[in-house]
Amino acid sequence: MPVPKGSTIDPERTRAAILEAATAVLYERGLDGVGVAELCALIGVSKETLYRHFGTKDGLVEAMLRARSERVTRWLAEASAAAGDDPRDQLAAVFDALREWYQDPVFRGCAMLNAAAQHHVEPVRAITARHLDRYLDLLTGIAERAGAADPPLLGRQLLMLVEGATVVAAHHGTAGTGEQARQAALALLSAASRDGGGD
Amino acid sequence: MPVPKGSTIDPERTRAAILEAATAVLYERGLDGVGVAELCALIGVSKETLYRHFGTKDGLVEAMLRARSERVTRWLAEASAAAGDDPRDQLAAVFDALREWYQDPVFRGCAMLNAAAQHHVEPVRAITARHLDRYLDLLTGIAERAGAADPPLLGRQLLMLVEGATVVAAHHGTAGTGEQARQAALALLSAASRDGGGD
DNA sequence: CGGAGATCGAACCGATCGGTACGATCTCGA
DNA sequence: TCGAGATCGTACCGATCGGTTCGATCTCCG
Numbered sequence A, B: 001m002p003v004p005k006g007s008t009i010d011p012e013r014t015r016a017a018i019l020e021a022a023t024a025v026l027y028e029r030g031l032d033g034v035g036v037a038e039l040c041a042l043i044g045v046s047k048e049t050l051y052r053h054f055g056t057k058d059g060l061v062e063a064m065l066r067a068r069s070e071r072v073t074r075w076l077a078e079a080s081a082a083a084g085d086d087p088r089d090q091l092a093a094v095f096d097a098l099r100e101w102y103q104d105p106v107f108r109g110c111a112m113l114n115a116a117a118q119h120h121v122e123p124v125r126a127i128t129a130r131h132l133d134r135y136l137d138l139l140t141g142i143a144e145r146a147g148a149a150d151p152p153l154l155g156r157q158l159l160m161l162v163e164g165a166t167v168v169a170a171h172h173g174t175a176g177t178g179e180q181a182r183q184a185a186l187a188l189l190s191a192a193s194r195d196g197g198g199d
Numbered sequence C: 001c002g003g004a005g006a007t008c009g010a011a012c013c014g015a016t017c018g019g020t021a022c023g024a025t026c027t028c029g030a
Numbered sequence D: 001t002c003g004a005g006a007t008c009g010t011a012c013c014g015a016t017c018g019g020t021t022c023g024a025t026c027t028c029c030g
Helices: A011-029 A036-043 A047-054 A057-081 A087-102 A111-118 A122-145 A151-172 A177-195 B011-029 B036-043 B047-054 B057-081 B087-102 B111-118 B122-145 B151-172 B177-195
Strands: none
Touching: A011 A036, A011 A047, A011 A057, A011 A111, A036 A047, A047 A057, A057 A087, A057 A111, A057 A122, A087 A122, A087 A151, A087 A177, A111 A122, A111 A151, A111 B111, A111 B151, A122 A151, A122 A177, A122 B151, A151 A177, A151 B111, A151 B122, A151 B151, A151 B177, A177 B151, A177 B177, B011 B036, B011 B047, B011 B057, B011 B111, B036 B047, B047 B057, B057 B087, B057 B111, B057 B122, B087 B122, B087 B151, B087 B177, B111 B122, B111 B151, B122 B151, B122 B177, B151 B177
């Protein structure tokens, strides 16, 4: 029971607890795979409380996607930064982090992409697009520091690789996916640096 | 009105017409984005007829996904085969075909991946996994004929690139995506052939 | 101690959903 | 011409959904 009853009545803490618990359930079962009533029962909160904090099921979904996008992006950025100054190591660290994620038993693909495939509504699509933007920024930065001939191009190609690896890991098996993607990413980086931009 | 009323009462033709019309609607609106009643109204068929042919909405969905997976895979394979004997041209042709698809106004990503993100049920997941298998076969074949050092590895990396490009095109904009993916694929092919497998 | 507000639990609402039933209509083949 | 069967249109069913309301309870703070 993640939300400890009335306990200390701190609305902000309640909201955060709902968000965290709901994220896990909705990610595992799908946005439409669990109704509000069951969701409230699972996370131990009344419907009135949930609706006062988020107004709508869609409101909860959007808040959850926003928080998750920021969290996972920050996680990848930190993994990259912790790898040192060599852009090549930074890129490898990104895919090592992804590989770790793929092996998590609760891994079910990118929550933002899954959500966009279910809710065709505009806010969700915008959050998903922004999520890909965050990834693109991270990857393009690596491409720039690596001296790629065309950093925006390489950034977008790496974005495809990241998202493709996630999709393949989710729907075709996680075995080796992270490592294979890592090798491909480094190969692309090498080719992009060698072909014309070794300044 | 795709289903021409009672017309010639040919059950097989009716079934095929339902399948084709329903595919377009369900792909555009999402599997849960349109109910059976509205779906029947849109494609001009009664609920009884639809249920006699497919038994269940899920039955219709599965039949539609199976047909679509075969159709799109055959389309890619033919585009590849039509490019001649050079594996490099064949790979480029695959991504040219994808680029064409991305520019279609009704393009909304891979129907099988979208479906798997919505219906967590087993049959849909199996169809999606099999769909990726088909793609993998096509790409691994190209990798083999190109003399890659490790064709299964390159095949899977190309699979990630195909799916990643489709995801990015669907959720981050189609501009340039096909061409960028094509360049990346050819770069991977070159690297895989040069690195250790120039047979 | 007392009031404000957060929370609970359960009842309740209208809408929609997937699926069924039925009588009428149409086409085709014997 | 007549019967079998495919189809239509509509009404209907039970279940579930998202969302609201309300009285009771609890915690905090003055």
